[in-house]
Amino acid sequence: MSTHAPKGVGHLRGDRPFPAAAKVALADPQLRRNLQHATTTIRGKSGRVIAELPDWQELRSAGSALKAYTMANLPRLLEQLEERVTAAGGVVHWAADAEEANRIVTELVAATGEKRVIKVKSMATQEIGLNEALEGAGITPVETDLAELIVQLGHDKPSHILVPAIHRNRSEIREIFLREMPGVDPALTDDPPELAGAARRYLRETFLSTKVAVSGANFGVAETGTLAVVESEGNGRMCLTLPDTLITVMGIEKVVPAWQDLEVFLQLLPRASTGERMNPYTSMWTGVTPGDGPQNFHLVLLDNGRTAVLADEVGRSALHCIRCSACLNVCPVYERTGGHAYGSVYPGPIGAVLSPQLTGVEDNASLPYASSLCGACFDACPVKIDIPSILVHLRNQAPHPRSEKTAMAAAAYTMDHPKLYERAQRAAKAAKLLGRRGRGLPPPLNGWAASRDLPEPPAETFRDWWRGR
Amino acid sequence: MRIALFATCLADTMFPAAAKATVQLLERLGHEVVFPPEQTCCGQMHVNTGYQKEALPLVRRYVRTFEPCDVVVAPSGSCVGSIRHQHATVARQAGQEGLAARAEAVAERTYELSELLIDVLKIEDVGAYYPHRVTYHPTCHSLRVLRVGDRPLRLLRQVRGLDLVELPQAEQCCGFGGTFAVKNADTSTAMLADKMRHVLDTGADVCTAGDASCLMHIGGGLSRLRTGVRTVHLAEILASTEATA
Ligand code: SF4
Numbered sequence: 006m007s008t009h010a011p012k013g014v015g016h017l018r019g020d021r022p023f024p025a026a027a028k029v030a031l032a033d034p035q036l037r038r039n040l041q042h043a044t045t046t047i048r049g050k051s052g053r054v055i056a057e058l059p060d061w062q063e064l065r066s067a068g069s070a071l072k073a074y075t076m077a078n079l080p081r082l083l084e085q086l087e088e089r090v091t092a093a094g095g096v097v098h099w100a101a102d103a104e105e106a107n108r109i110v111t112e113l114v115a116a117t118g119e120k121r122v123i124k125v126k127s128m129a130t131q132e133i134g135l136n137e138a139l140e141g142a143g144i145t146p147v148e149t150d151l152a153e154l155i156v157q158l159g160h161d162k163p164s165h166i167l168v169p170a171i172h173r174n175r176s177e178i179r180e181i182f183l184r185e186m187p188g189v190d191p192a193l194t195d196d197p198p199e200l201a202g203a204a205r206r207y208l209r210e211t212f213l214s215t216k217v218a219v220s221g222a223n224f225g226v227a228e229t230g231t232l233a234v235v236e237s238e239g240n241g242r243m244c245l246t247l248p249d250t251l252i253t254v255m256g257i258e259k260v261v262p263a264w265q266d267l268e269v270f271l272q273l274l275p276r277a278s279t280g281e282r283m284n285p286y287t288s289m290w291t292g293v294t295p296g297d298g299p300q301n302f303h304l305v306l307l308d309n310g311r312t313a314v315l316a317d318e319v320g321r322s323a324l325h326c327i328r329c330s331a332c333l334n335v336c337p338v339y340e341r342t343g344g345h346a347y348g349s350v351y352p353g354p355i356g357a358v359l360s361p362q363l364t365g366v367e368d369n370a371s372l373p374y375a376s377s378l379c380g381a382c383f384d385a386c387p388v389k390i391d392i393p394s395i396l397v398h399l400r401n402q403a404p405h406p407r408s409e410k411t412a413m414a415a416a417a418y419t420m421d422h423p424k425l426y427e428r429a430q431r432a433a434k435a436a437k438l439l440g441r442r443g444r445g446l447p448p449p450l451n452g453w454a455a456s457r458d459l460p461e462p463p464a465e466t467f468r469d470w471w472r473g474r
Numbered sequence: 475m476r477i478a479l480f481a482t483c484l485a486d487t488m489f490p491a492a493a494k495a496t497v498q499l500l501e502r503l504g505h506e507v508v509f510p511p512e513q514t515c516c517g518q519m520h521v522n523t524g525y526q527k528e529a530l531p532l533v534r535r536y537v538r539t540f541e542p543c544d545v546v547v548a549p550s551g552s553c554v555g556s557i558r559h560q561h562a563t564v565a566r567q568a569g570q571e572g573l574a575a576r577a578e579a580v581a582e583r584t585y586e587l588s589e590l591l592i593d594v595l596k597i598e599d600v601g602a603y604y605p606h607r608v609t610y611h612p613t614c615h616s617l618r619v620l621r622v623g624d625r626p627l628r629l630l631r632q633v634r635g636l637d638l639v640e641l642p643q644a645e646q647c648c649g650f651g652g653t654f655a656v657k658n659a660d661t662s663t664a665m666l667a668d669k670m671r672h673v674l675d676t677g678a679d680v681c682t683a684g685d686a687s688c689l690m691h692i693g694g695g696l697s698r699l700r701t702g703v704r705t706v707h708l709a710e711i712l713a714s715t716e717a718t719a
């Protein structure tokens with residue numbers, strides 16, 4: 006039985022529809038400039054390193070084909086992964102949803118008797134609201150990715166998959182550190198190396214004194230039972246090697262069939278996401294190794310709505326996503342509204358198709374419409390997810406407002422009856438007298454006319470002209 | 475050649491100049507244009523707003539109307555994009571395999587204007603004269619759905635008297651997106667503001683494109699700001715000659 010991600014836990018649903026949430030960001034010129042600058046920079050960098058690869062399109066096709074194969078064979082591959090992880094000394098847990106995953110992780114941590122865990126940046130644990138669950142059980146989670154730490158200390162929400170604090174500038178970061186970071190030097194300036202130094206000092210102490218780590222996984226190799234995390238700062242590697250116990254929460258779609266498949270994804274991911282040729286840190290581990298690294302390893306395989314996505318023939322390709330965030334960086338809507346407007350940990354174009362599928366479309370009904378269907382995301386996606394087509398597909402499933410439904414049905418009926426259609430064309434001319442170039446139109450059309458003049462209906466339609474020649 | 479015109483509901487009703495220009499241009503080039511009067515709308519607005527079921531009769535109407543024609547042209551990259559990439563899907567989702575196959579066949583013979591001129595009629599210099607400073611906005615659907623590439627620019631470069639100026643960040647969406655401009659009016663306005671800034675930066679008197687819908691959006695904004703910059707459909711520029719100027 007496939008069910009959607011449960012309500013009341015995790016971060017997949019916003020508290021208001023997209024247009025209302027977007028208004029806040031649109032009214033903030035500083036935020037608009039921060040976002041425009043950041044996305045333009047990443048876009049340029051990524052474009053340059055992608056252009057270096059003559060076989061980029063073939064790589065994209067290979068990535069897409071591997072993902073399609075994986076989805077078609079998911080149960081078998083997951084069982085193989087479980088078997089290999091277990092054989093290598095790890096313990097595998099299956100979590101149907103956010104509540105179950107949170108309970109499993111919380112109990113595992115409680116069993117160690119520890120009161121603090123360090124965390125590798127992970128979308129899956131944000132999705133299920135693990136930090137809140139741990140805090141509720143008296144356990145302190147410490148994010149170790151720099152941007153994630155800024156978000157955590159700022160009691161804020163991430164607004165980008167890869168650069169969660171993209172909406173913050175450095176003077177805001179300085180204030181957050183001064184206010185929230187234990188043991189910070191009060192003379193701290195907003196110079197980036199100084200800010201990084203303060204975070205490093207704080208994190209080093211935490212790494213060396215914490216015995217349990219929680220991570221996500223970019224890939225899980227079914228063939229070998231190997232888990233992989235890629236990152237830029239090295240904090241992830243510290244978390245993955247220093248503690249006694251490591252708990253990894255992985256979305257079930259992150260499995261790849263074979264070790265060799267990593268060749269494709271480890272090329273696609275860094276170039277599409279950060280514009281790097283390879284990730285500075287690629288950490289891989291297989292079960293436990295006596296005397297080396299964590300001695301207890303747990304893998305939590307998370308569904309939380311994914312099998313419901315898998316059941317949709319068109320929508321399922323959203324599960325191919327490798328979370329590179331390229332689609333966010335090229336999206337003209339994301340660039341203006343930022344990530345918070347999407348109300349979910351998955352913002353931008355991929356969020357607009359993934360979140361409503363994980364929660365059920367009714368719970369995120371405004372998200373499939375948060376796109377002009379310009380298609381830039383499809384061109385940018387390293388695994389060729391046709392996001393615009395999925396958006397249209399989801400719009401077809403979304404609940405429609407009654408008045409819109411009536412108007413759309415009437416318009417379609419008119420369009421299918423050329424006589425009526427011509428009468429409507431003449432009515433449009435008459436509306437010229439009423440509408441005054443769009444001002445004074447009823448909602449929602451007045452939203453359009455607030456910033457744009459509607460054209461004057463012409464004296465003669467094309468078909469009138471054609472008839473008269 | 476005998477070419478059927480799909481005027482599109484928007485050009486037929488609001489921007490007849492674009493459809494008229496298409497006729498005049500093709501006739502000037504020695505072709506015969508026919509206008510099947512049963513045509514109305516390609517149904518894109520319905521499909522893209524989530525009303526596939528309602529779009530089905532419009533897909534059927536399009537297929538029925540243009541099935542007898544060898545070549546169809548429309549002055550809209552967006553509508554041709556929908557015909558090529560959505561019509562068969564709409565039919566298939568409704569379980570109408572037969573209609574889907576027919577839709578695919580008609581779509582293959584349906585061209586956007588710059589495609590028709592360059593790929594089918596094999597002509598780049600259409601003998602136009604248009605003495606203005608012009609910038610070209612490659613609309614998203616022409617650019618990424620149809621992949622018309624530089625075809626419109628190649629046509630514009632041959633127009634006598636025309637001073638073609640490059641649009642900065644040309645490939646960014648103008649923010650129209652059909653009902654997006656209504657449902658997300660504030661975001662759409664922000665996107666439009668940037669597009670207008672780039673148009674004004676070029677110093678052009680005219681902004682052109684292959685889509686009346688995007689031009690309506692950009693033109694509506696430029697008009698509201700009283701910028702004096704006009705939007706003119708690509709077909710109108712290509713149809714202009716010394717005699718009409
Ligand atoms: S949808 Fe594609 S582009 Fe967007 S984050 Fe996922 S993999 Fe990257």
